[in-house]
Amino acid sequence: MELSNLSQALLNLDEEEVLRLIDIKLNNNEDPLSVIDELRIGMEAVGDKYEKGEYFVSELVVAKEFFEKGIEILEPKIKRKGDEKALGNIIIGTVSGDIHELGKNIVITILKINGFKIHDLGVDVPIPTFIEEVKRVNPDIVGMSCLMTTSIEPMKKTIEGLRKLENSDRFKIIIGGGIITEKVRGYVKADFWGANAAEAAKISKTIMGSL
């Protein structure tokens, strides 16, 4: 599919051109929702290149930064909200004792591009909070991140708590972060682990049967 000039500008990471085109489109009285849609298509193209290994993490986060600048301009001009169905619901957080959020936020970016609805619990999420939120939201996937080996035990305990929930057969648990390996996944009894954001997206899509 050929991209519109706005989608292409975002794919090219050309901030100036993105903002210039948004301005022109608004002056031409184009529907802000359709302009957002062009941005979304551009963002999907970035996500697609990232997942194929053609774009790198920096390009993904820069595109998201420029995308959000566009949304900031467009959102106040929208009169009706879209009610698109999400591909799936994901709860995600950095486990207790760990305040690292860069990796988690990169994963959130790529998951959102893929159409997932994200409930971000933030960092240093206490075990009871994680469990309560999963009970409340009833997600399809629970994502957990940690960068320090000292967070392996809290992660294990969080997962033990989650497995005891009534809805525990409804969701899968994916873990990721600097120190995560297959060995850690087995130890904490998570269902999957991802070495990077692209893998996290691939696993999530596989779980939802859309890959």
Place this chain on the structure above:
Amino acid sequence: MNSRERIERTIRLQIADRVPVAPFVMFFVARHAGITMEEYLFDKEKSEMAAEKIFKDFGGWDAWYRYPYIDGRTVYYYPVKFKMPGRELGPNEIYQTVEQEVMKEEDYDLLISKGFRELFRVLRRRVWPEADDTKRAIVMNEYKDTRNKFIRKWDEINIPTLHAFTVNSPFDELSLYRSMVKFYSDLYRFPEKVSEALDILTQGVAETVKKNAHDSGAKGVFIGCYRLCGEFLPPKQFERFGWPHLLKLVNIITEAGILVTLHCDSNWTLNLPYFKELPRGKCILALDNHTDIFKAKQILRNHVCILGDVPASLLSIGTPNEVENYCKKLIDVVGDGGGFILGSGDELPVDTKPENFRVMLETVKTYGIYQ
């Protein structure tokens, strides 16, 4: 052959009597000695005692990967926000960096017009407005004295400290000030200005390094390299904003007779061919188990000494048998022909199982002998 000779030969890419070992020990030192993280960072007598104890209890190693203490008071004079044990965190938690945009877009002009030192000073005051500047020189001098005494003391028994002064690659330094996402965006928004800023910062960091590394007596510098690796940055950006400045910094430092350790966290596999441009036999490439260390050996054999990479998760939740097998594989493959120092992949985790650390050290002393 003593430890110093073993390490020096290995860095020069000559074969020693056996593979040397230099684990990156820091917070595990405190855990092992039974002192809190707060005590380790703010009580130098306790932390010195803890370092003595761990070395003795585990039968020693060939070199301190780096000077093992961070004097907790010194972080309040660095322009990045930290959460510290006993201050913003519980007394036994590990300090963590807070990612925030300390340097604003307009501060590029300040760096370009007034230089690195002025930018550093302005940002430092912005992050820690309550820090008592009149005490800065006293704190820094006390820290340096303690550090230099430590280095001399271990030097006398031929256990070198590979480096006592820490900087970041110019790319990482600016990224830490600007925050990761903002800095990556800057590369696209005003690339010329970023290049100019990196040139100035590289020169500024190099001057600071030359002065401090010689002061310390360790004659080695740790360059932290993180956000410019091939996992994060596309090659064309690495070639423009990452590698030239890092290489320039390395060249300036090594030409001054100072050893450089490139402490490369995350996945650098894609970048390995660039390291062939490093001055031969004058650097250590320390890998944290995300980079393919076996590929690194293939590409950099007889060019750069490699250090690594027993993974944190293996030391923390693995078995002694698994650690031994992995160390043997490293010794066999990466140790082949010399130029390899066994080390932990990044810092030894605080919850390292003592039996795993012990087997790591024993394996190199028994299995690591060159025939």
